Amino acid sequence: MTAAPPTAPLPTAPAPEAAVAALQSVELAYGTVRALRGIDLEVHRGEAVGLIGPDGAGKTSTLRILAGLQRPTAGEARLFQLPIWPNRRRLQRRLGYLAQRFALYGDLTVEENIRFFALLLGVANWRLRAEALLERVGLLPFRHRLADQLSGGMKQKLALVCSLLHSPEILLLDEPTAGVDPVTRREFWRLLADLLAEGLTLLVATPYLDEAERCTRVLLLHSGRVLADAPPRRLRSLLPGSIVEISGSPRQTLRAALATLPQLQDVQPFAAGYHARTTDPTPDLEAISRALTAAGVTVHTCKPVPASLEDTFLALTATPRRAPQGDP
Amino acid sequence: MSATPAVVASELTRRFGSFVAVDRVSFQVAAGEIFGFLGSNGAGKTTTIRMLCGLLAPSRGFASVLGLDVARDARALRHRIGYMSQRFSLYSDLTVAENLAFWGAAYGLSGARLEQRIAWALAAAELEDRHRTLVGALPAGFHQRLALVAALLHEPSVVFLDEPTSGVDPDMRRRFWDLIDTLAAAGTTVFVTTHYLDEAERCHRVALMHAGRLLALDTVAALKGKFAAGTVLEIHCEQPARALGVLERVEGVMDAALFGETLHLVLDHPGRGEQVLAHLQGAGFTSVRATPTAATLEEAVIHTIKSLGPREAGALAPGAAPWGEVGP
Incomplete structure (x- = not known):
């Protein structure tokens, strides 16, 4: 979904009614x-x-x-x-x-x-x-x-x-x-x-x-x-930061380069490219592009995209990678 | 990506008695591609995969994987592909390491190479500190990753994954996809079914199967982009669940679905918007607002199947067999 308007107060259940x-x-x-x-x-x-x-x-x-x-x-x-x-x-x-x-x-x-x-x-x-x-x-x-x-x-x-x-x-x-x-x-x-x-x-x-x-x-x-x-x-909208869609070639170089950029928190494969989370709500896309180009990547796209529910979910529940986890 | 496709299917067909499970399906998958295979239960996805793995002979048509004819060279193929089935076979009373040793040996690995591959598998599945855990005691997400790396021990060039992440939580699913992306970036072809x-x-691309036939094959962006501008609307109104029932009966509404406090509509042409809103207002809904929005992949899938017409789609008509369920 693109640029959704802010949620107007929508009539749902009548407020005074006691909770079910x-x-x-x-x-x-x-x-x-x-x-x-x-x-x-x-x-x-x-x-x-x-x-x-x-x-x-x-x-x-x-x-x-x-x-x-x-x-x-x-x-x-x-x-x-x-x-x-x-x-x-x-x-x-x-x-x-x-x-x-x-x-x-x-x-x-x-x-x-x-x-x-x-x-x-x-x-x-x-x-x-x-x-x-x-x-x-x-x-x-x-x-x-x-x-x-x-x-x-x-x-x-x-x-x-x-x-x-x-x-x-x-x-x-x-x-x-x-x-x-x-x-x-x-x-x-x-x-x-x-x-x-x-x-x-x-x-x-x-x-x-x-x-x-x-x-x-x-x-x-x-x-x-x-x-x-x-x-x-x-x-x-509770996502800390914002999501940037990045694609380029060769893919392997792109993948490696993305892992080294300090401003990217979380890099996930997405179709032909990647979705990365930045802590900065208005990330410097130019800087990201430049860094990738310097690493030998031909950058195809580098643009902000709306966060998905999954992006937010993962950011809010993020566990340190490779940390031992309790069995449920 | 090299020019030679990793997987080729040409008019691939499989019958079981009079039932045509896979009906003249043709496609090609490039080396290093992540190829998604979508469709209802019974659409023919698993049957196609079984043919491509050389486990089931085609009734008609042709398929090759890595240049090998799946009907004639099944034995040679076996060592160059990996297959993770819906019910993957791990031994729950063996430890993680023992399972890997067992599967490694089954794929013909031994000695230093087997040890090296087991070490790789444990690292890739983030299971190093659990290598002595009984598989039966592993959380579901780890199960799936173990099954995946077990199918990769012999470094296959093509790997077939049949619903690999069913029942896995989003974080685990995401780590699983990280691993898939690593493989693809290194040139492994990944053929994956998912719901x-x-x-x-x-x-990278997805194929949509329905009732044994290939309905669509494209990038997700292209599938979503097939809707003309202004034909996908997000509707805000009071009591959206009730409005859904009204909107479904309006001429020109191809698809309608409830999304929490809003509705998504797919219209037959952009000019319909006004008419639909008027209809809703006529039915007593007062605060109605419509905004054009982008189609979701689900809408693209449902719409593609509905476009077939009731007879081919199987059962959109009330009382007919539920669509998606192609049964004997």
Whole structure:
């Protein structure tokens, strides 16, 4: 996206309404591992909130607490104004949760899986809703197929349908489209858009930053803390410095030369060239060009480009290269 | 880049019974190129790769890799290419170093050269301090890099990577691409499939497969540039999720998608903008604003597939088989 205008205050959820989900200084420890170190979060009706962050940042733990599957070690977690853990049974009827590894029964058909989850969730009139949802994601013609014989994308769609059978008011999705192709992903989000229009609230953890762009607000988690909380376009503007696109030949010389320029923080391959981050918001492009030319590079392009969400993500969560990292 | 292409496919075709998995596909990949292969699950990507690796015989057509005919010289080819499959085979009960030794031996390396290549692999994957770790205990991102360097032990000139970064967090993904770029800069040809469109942006050129056919082959910039000026709009309005449903039914709207608090529209021609806005206002949306924007790669991909018309695209019509899912 090019030169986006500054975000005007857009009408989202009506402000006075109480939060659908609220976490206050929530901590979670597994033994000595502190998965969450004080998470604050407020989600309002109709919002689509994305959770991004490196592996082990606390995305899944946050969702599990909201789903009433995990009791916070400290802090307050509420859903529809009710403390989650003591009310989890009741609340689970009002929320949908799609785990990273959702268990469908491979030896049951699409329809049998749905019937099973309808029974489990205590949904009485599931047939009509199931049919509408299956139609919406294009699975209706496959309702008699065994779940094992569905492609990865179709399985995810079926899992989504199962998590929506009881018409939840809030839907928690944990990396729902990992390994799913762009077309299927688009269909997935198309259905979510309809549900959002009907007032569903959505929380989605995703490693795909282009997917996070579909959210109204994005939380960047890192080491169990909230590092940033902003709409995607504002999050991009949090990038320290700016991004410069550089291409030239020979590529190997360019690559080597870029690594030696002190003003470039972070050099990433991008199409025929590179994207580099400078700490200077108005970098001296001439100087960069000159330095590259002096190193024997024929410079083709050296221009500022808008930061992507990924650029910002990587800059904000930057870990020193080659430093030992804790296993998640 | 040398003049002789590293990979050539000419009318390459593969049938399974009456199902045509790959249908007369032709392309060339230059030496040192990072070639992205996009498409839905079932589009024919993996089948194409398996033919190019000499693992599957073409039903018709011709393919060569490094000048070797994949149908006749499969054995000779095996030692000059690397292949990292979607489910790469690492032994989880062996250590990192033991896995590398095993794969090195399988590729015919021994003695000092094997040791030298293992040292290279550990350094390239940033795994030196984990060489005694059991592979089963490695975080996912390291798994993938280990699988990649294992496929590179014998210094292949062409490497085929089938969805190498599925389920890997952005930081790890980025380090993975650093490594790929290093290889390409040194002349290795990288042929990679991915569902991540931000990742596809890193490729020098991308090919788009759909239902066994090659729909497009170009640089990402060129694919995005196929939209006429003024045909891609960003729409700001209240309740964008609801506006999406309205806009999809407006004549001339080729594609519409929700991006958080905004919508992206692709129009059939630039003159449509006014009309579309009027329609939205007529439907009761008051604060409507449109700004021309650049197409994303996802829009380019979706648009290319939609341009096929419903019959060829497989299933855009409601109730038909979900597109992207080409199944038996």
